[in-house]
């Protein structure tokens with residue numbers, strides 16, 4: 001499969017990390033960790049939320065200093081004091097949150113912070129260089145496009161090019177697929193294969209086990225800061241085996257889902273129209289209902305109006321037309337509070353910019369939706385002991401790994417941040433919940449837990465709208481699935497037929513499908 | 523959004539060393555922040571000493587003199603507290619607004635309008651000269667709060683309604699306030715053509731320590747007035763609001779992430795208006811306290827820029843109401859020393875140097891600086 005591996009008996013170690021220890025106040029994030037990366041391999045790094053994966057990689061990329069331990073790159077001992085040192089040694093890290101300037105072009109972003117060119121001159125020359133670099137690695141981009149015009153997948157390509165342009169031959173990708181649509185993931189994997197074929201080495205962090213099966217050559221597993229499997233051959237590992245390595249117990253992938261008992265209509269929207277952030281049409285006459293006791297899935301390729309739909313349902317975006325009726329009251333164009341009063345809860349897509357206040361504590365973040373209710377509120381006052389008690393309960397129930405509830409949430413690991421949001425939204429006992437990618441960034445054990453909780457909520461009579469790009473999750477959780485395309489609902493699928501969903505996702509209407517008799521052809 | 527990894531272009535070339543700045547990723551411990559701030563003050567005093575020495579003065583004697591003329595005896599310390607009183611209130615006004623990232627730089631104007639409103643109670647007169655002192659305190663304080671509050675309401679509404687930048691509107695309103703007061707000083711309440719009103723009746727003055735001089739001889743001549751008590755009560759209330767109330771929680775949430783606040787159903791616009799009103803009211807109270815506690819007549823030039831110094835005070839106190847009290851006393855001392863020391867620009871200069879180095883020291887908290895030998899880098 002891999003030229004360097006085949007042609008040499010003993011592939012060279014490009015990274016050797018030995019005995020790495022990293023402590024944060026109250027946590028031992030890395031506990032004497034060893035890690036090896038071979039030339040020309042894709043090495044998956046697995047582990048539960050808060051296991052210390054991002055920390056270990058931040059150390060390798062020069063962002064954190066380890067308390068003890070040593071690192072060798074290409075056989076030479078190194079000590080990094082900044083990401084600059086790491087990139088000079090050939091190590092580039094691509095973070096989950098891109099660090100690009102939206103108003104500037106691709107080329108400008110790639111050149112930013114470099115000594116060359118001194119002045120913004122003859123950018124054309126550089127545009128050409130970047131096109132060439134992109135062609136070499138299979139990363140097509142338009143160098144003159146402005147960042148804000150690009151999709152998430154394209155922005156990621158720019159980040160990769162930025163590292164390649166700086167001469168990185170070891171790429172660290174921290175959960176690169178969490179923000180990508182399935183098609184974009186396929187493209188990313190082709191790129192990664194291209195890069196290792198050209199002698200680069202890749203470290204790949206992901207919680208999605210089927211991706212690991214598909215792309216990784218070897219894998220290393222961290223649990224609570226310690227290595228539990230190191231440099232294991234990834235080929236031929238089953239999903240169950242991988243899951244057991246990660247969480248140390250069996251994980252059940254098949255949910256036992258009871259038959260839904262839909263009750264009265266909780267949400268009814270009719271003919272909803274709205275614009276997106278760029279003032280283009282995002283929703284174009286959307287109508288549907290969600291009943292209590294059912295989970296309705298919303299499938300669709302990213303950017304077809306899902307986010308805008310979630311926003312209008314929760315009072316974060318204005319509609320130009322239409323009605324949104326929750327429990328009999330039309331709440332269209334009211335603020336979020338109107339929905340919250342009716343028990344609407346919302347797991348937003350963007351957990352750092354919408355779902356949490358990064359510098360505030362875990363307590364302040366979990367009480368966001370009930371701080372004005374007893375016992376946390378006492379008249380005008382906020383009773384902090386009650387708030388802390390509530391936060392500690394949430395920490396227990398949702399297994400949030402954090403030294404104390406006073407910790408600002410910006411210090412939490414990605415998955416634990418998502419748990420903070422889920423804790424807040426699920427525990428509010430909603431009558432109607434909009435959940436957008438609720439399991440993004442969670443480890444397999446936690447995904448199982450959250451899916452069970454969602455089903456429990458449903459069985460307790462909540463109406464749930466589940467928006468996700470992961471068809472598998474959508475099909476296993478939803479009682480029926482609506483498909484959205486360019487701001488319109490194409491139709492409804494009740495039997496979980498992937499073929500039909502796929503066709504609707506690309507713009508075929510249900511009526512057309514039926515007249516074509518596609519169902520039989522499938 | 524930070525670009526790249528937050529690097530700042532380093533100087534290079536002639537210099538044999540290379541200085542690199544990298545944004546810190548990990549948090550610094552708390553003591554580090556304190557140590558850096560303390561170091562910055564010491565550094566500023568050293569710079570001040572060098573300047574004094576270059577100007578032909580004796581720096582140590584000057585510093586000793588500043589110390590003596592601000593803290594040297596009960597008498598001068600009392601004067602320091604008099605200067606600190608309006609600073610505390612204005613510092614609180616700014617802290618409240620800045621918590622929500624509302625940049626109210628109009629405390630000076632709100633201070634003037636507060637002083638105007640309190641004077642109006644006495645000069646119109648709304649209360650007769652013979653009204654009891656406590657009634658004067660209650661009514662003039664209320665007038666100061668309402669006057670300043672209304673003057674804060676204007677930029678608040680402009681921002682909430684029409685998204686007018688509060689920096690511009692509050693700054694402009696400062697000039698309007700001064701002109702407004704001047705009209706009354708020159709044209710309405712002028713005393714025999716002088717540009718000031720008549721002296722307020724004794725009953726309307728805020729009680730001073732010296733008023734107790736007949737009973738407690740030690741207080742004789744001390745000008746510290748009841749405004750200090752108002753300021754400390756205000757600090758406690760602001761602390762309760764910011765750290766213990768629902769409103770304070772909402773202000774913190776909006777300040778940290780307005781999108782998350784909207785998502786939680788908090789009406790941001792309403793809060794913009796109310797926070798501006800509270801901020802204005804506190805600055806207005808400062809004006810009332812100064813006019814009835816110190817000046818005792820309505821006139822121009824009642825503030826050596828308290829409204830602007832308050833911004834600095836709030837900033838240095840890291841928006842903490844109790845820290846505001848201490849920083850205000852320090853600045854009160856420097857203002858007072860300005861009267862004692864010739865040239866009187868010296869304490870102002872030191873004040874400036876302290877400020878610049880404290881702000882610069884913040885850079886050290888956020889960035890890591892490393893110095894290495896210059897070498898050709900690939």
Ligand SMILES: Nc1ncnc2c1ncn2[C@@H]1O[C@H](COP(=O)(O)OP(=O)(O)OP(=O)(O)O)[C@@H](O)[C@H]1O
Pocket residue numbers: 024025027029047048049050051052053054055056401402403411412413414415416441547548549
């Ligand atoms: N800067 C920091 N300050 C304090 N604690 C931190 C900091 N960064 C990480 N931690 C803590 O260290 C632990 C490991 O975090 P890390 O981000 O490495 O986890 P992870 O394996 O990447 O998890 P996830 O899958 O959820 O992203 C967590 O408990 C986290 O709260």
Ligand SMILES: [Mg+2]
Pocket residue numbers: 053054055174413414415
């Ligand atoms: Mg992580």
